[in-house]
Amino acid sequence: MNSNGEGAAQARETGTLGKLMVLLDLVTHAHAPLRFTDILALAGQPRGTLHRQLSHLLEEGLLELDGDGRYAPGLRLLDFAARSWARNEFRLIAEPHLSDLQQATGETVHLGVLRGQSIIYLDKVDGRQPVRMYSQIGNASPCYCTGVGKAALSLLPAESLVDLLAGLSFTSFTASTHRSAETLLAEIREIADQGYAFDREEHEAGICCVAAPVWSQDRTFIGGISITGPAYRLSMELLRQWAVPVQLAAGRIMEDMRIRLGPRR
Amino acid sequence: MNSNGEGAAQARETGTLGKLMVLLDLVTHAHAPLRFTDILALAGQPRGTLHRQLSHLLEEGLLELDGDGRYAPGLRLLDFAARSWARNEFRLIAEPHLSDLQQATGETVHLGVLRGQSIIYLDKVDGRQPVRMYSQIGNASPCYCTGVGKAALSLLPAESLVDLLAGLSFTSFTASTHRSAETLLAEIREIADQGYAFDREEHEAGICCVAAPVWSQDRTFIGGISITGPAYRLSMELLRQWAVPVQLAAGRIMEDMRIRLGPRR
DNA sequence: AATTGAGTTCCAAATAATGGAACACTGGCA
């Protein structure tokens, strides 16, 4: 669902809303605030139309105009997100288990869910240093080069998996990033067997992790948890050792969800 | 020039988008996921219309359907917010100064900006305990009962202030919450003179703070920073002492903005 | 089998969005 590789068929059936969301995507994905003309070029729409659309987004607080008349993401988005996050049941249930895992290992622990082709990080419990909050939470990362992503993919039924893989476009973030659906699929099969996944510096050089899949009974959530850290500290041997506690924590989260959400949703 | 500024109710001129945002507001403000019928009652719209609107929001990922067919805030909101937050210039500039202030006092430090009648918290640097992230960030609080809020109001030109106060409705969160525009206005005048504001358990019992106003040259941002903590630990005497460091930190933030954003935006 | 409640689909009428063009504002630059 991210702006990643959806080149061709992007015909969303959401009418006016869809067009506005494309604009929101443009502005929030930009590396700096955009001027009207920049957006005009990117969006490829008539000036008058674009102007009114942007006005509406401004008036709703979804976008803001900075001092130089450039368009930046609006703070209302923060407000929405804060509430969306605070009440998220999956996150609330997982939280204590993430903390336990962090205590046991001393490293950073993540919780993420699969949304479209991306992993969205729902929570993070950081090791030592005074957390730079939001640093990861809410971020969307590709599913094919993150531990949580590959763990999540291993939960998908064969058909959905093939469909999803077919739509992927592989960006080579590091030397070890997967470059094709074939190698990825092979690894995902392995992950499905063993019940845990590694990220061997596939998304970011020097960062690796071990992850385990987590899902809700009704499959509303398909995601995972991971222990992440610098490669120099986290040897493959150590990661392999941690596969067990990560899987145990994942199991406890799912058990808690069964209790809290009722057995037969 | 749209001179219809006296909107008694919320007659937003944002067409289709405005109607959809009302729905998003309903769902994100609810304490639990809402069923279709709940929203139907709250929104007061024809069934067919509401159904299509919700479908569009679902398809865009702004809302999600939980296992029981109830509507919950969508995770796409998190994705938008994460980017909006990460690139926010005001926050980036203020960040080191917030940390400094936290180091100097050992208490929690907040950064907030005024948006409409609310303060939206942009950042937080917490004292000791491993931060519960997002806990405050993104939250919208009333301007009339928070230190940052009152500090921000003290920056407004008289006319805007009167307009804003006229539109406020006062909720008594604690015994010391302002109950009328008159007493509030008196305090704001005082704050404007002295350059700092207190919150004496006005929003939450047992929590108080001292805050100083911060603004950007072009007045795009009007906000403040605060030192917050439990009343038993933060005596009025201590808060008064901290008024100076808070004002100094605020000054440094504004100086950095001048440097970074250029002198005459 | 009949009833109720919840959610979904349909389509003519009402409404809002579209897009081309004209209009303003600004800051060079000859």
Added chain:
DNA sequence: TGCCAGTGTTCCATTATTTGGAACTCAATT
């Protein structure tokens, strides 16, 4: 100064989307 190019804003007939009432499905209850 006057001209020009680049930017952003406004207008309005045309076009497409949204609206809303009603009919329909589905499942659980009586």
